[in-house]
Amino acid sequence: MTRRRRMFDIDVPAEEVISPQSEVDASNRRGPMATAVRENAEALRARQAVEDRIRVENDALAHEHVRLKKAGLILDMIPTQLIDSTKLVRDRSSAPDESLDELKASIMAIGLSNPIRVEKKADGRYELIQGSRRLRAFAELEAENGDGRFSHIPAGYVAAGDALATSYRRMVDENLVRKDISFAEMAALARAYVADEGTDCEDIDKAVATLFRSAGYQKRSYIRAFVELLDMLGEALAHPEAIGRNLGLELRRRLDGNPAAVARVKSLLTGAPGRTADQETALLRGFIDAVEPARPRAPVSKSGRRAKTSLRIASARGEFRCLAANGRLDLRGPSDFADVDPRRLEAAVSELIAALGLDRPDDG
Structure with a gap:
């Protein structure tokens, strides 16, 4: 009987379960090259994050710089020799400025x-x-001292490319708040603005309205009156900035529509070469006093009161009636005067008072 061969059983161990921690341990056992690649990638990501943050900060600073520059809040010390005054016709006369010495003394002190x-x-x-004036003061101080202290002047930047009218307004508005700029200087600027080829303004009324928008209607009407005065006398005036408001308005009224009177004033002025500002205004006042007729007194009634004067004035809207009496002037007509712009009404009444010569002290 054949004997069957016996087979041996082989015990195979169960499959080992690898825990997550074992996988982490395995990753930590990577080679030097893999570790270097990983560390370099992490460094590049950190560097990129820093660069992105710096770029955002720089963009914010650049926008803030532009905003401050447009607002004129960025200051720098600029060489006076690099500053030109050719773009704008200045609203300041080139005549000697006595107050400039005060400005120079202030700059020297503080x-x-x-x-x-x-x-x-x-x-x-x-x-x-x-x-x-400030630039002129620095230039004179540098010429007088020559030590370099006044070769540079503090300056704020305005945005390049501003419209020419905007640049004129910046200059004019700054000087409007000052009391020493004369009506003749403002009128001269309005005339120059019209003559400037860089503007699209061909009308003096539009020029006055554009440049002196911040001024009231009354003041603009005075400027227009001085424009007419400068048109009539032109270069005969050596010191137009010295002409006061009342003198200028009265002079314009006397010369308007009177070529003979204009020629007479020009003759008076040209006959006094080298005259000072005071001498020129004295000549103009003398002309007015010479042609001022004695104002006749209104007839007096038996009661001792001045008689009334009644006028009828025809117009396209109908007839207006004017009644003048002692201390009283009434105007009636087919219009509602309450609808008139108060500024226009004020300007018209002021011009009427000046035209009647009632804005001067009564010396009779």
Whole structure:
């Protein structure tokens, strides 16, 4: 009987379960090259994050710089030799300025408290927008001292590319708040604005309205009156800035529509070469006094009161009636005067008072 061979059983161990921690341990056992690659990637990501943050901060700073520059709040010390005054016709007369010495003394003592404003040009130079007297004071101080202290002037930047009318308004509005700028200087600026080829203004009324928008209607009417005065006398006036408001308005009224009177005033002025401002205004006052007729007294009634004067004036709207009496002037007509713009009404009444010569003290 054949004996069957016995087979041996082989015990195979159960499959080992690898825990997550074992996988982490395995990853930590990577080679040096893999570790270096991983660390380099992490460093690049950190560097990129820093660069992104810096870029955002720089963009914010750049936008803030542009905003401050447009607002004229960015200041710099600019060489006075690099500043031009050719873009704008200045609203200041070139006549000697006695108050400039006071400004220079103040700058010497405490420095310049109000920087000028300039516009940077493509050629690296600068165009003056505001501050002609301050720039002139620095130039004179540098010429007098020559030590370099006044070779640079504090300046704020205005945005390049501003419309010409905007640049004129910046200059004019700054000087409107000052009491020493004369009506003749403002009138001269309005005339120059019309003559400037860089503007699209061909009408003096539009020029006055554009440049002196911040001024009231009454003041603009005075400026227009001085424009007419400058048109009539022109270069015969050596010191137009010295002419006061009342003198200028009266002079314009006397000369308007009277070529012979204009010729007479010009003859008076040209006959006094080298005259001072006071001498010129004395000549103009003398002309007015010479042609001023004695104002006749209104007839007096038996009761001792002045008689009334009644006028009828025809117009396209109908008839207006004017009644003048002692201390009283009434105007009636087919219009509602309450609908008239108060500023226009005020200007018209002021011109009427000036035209009647009632704005001067009664010396009789």
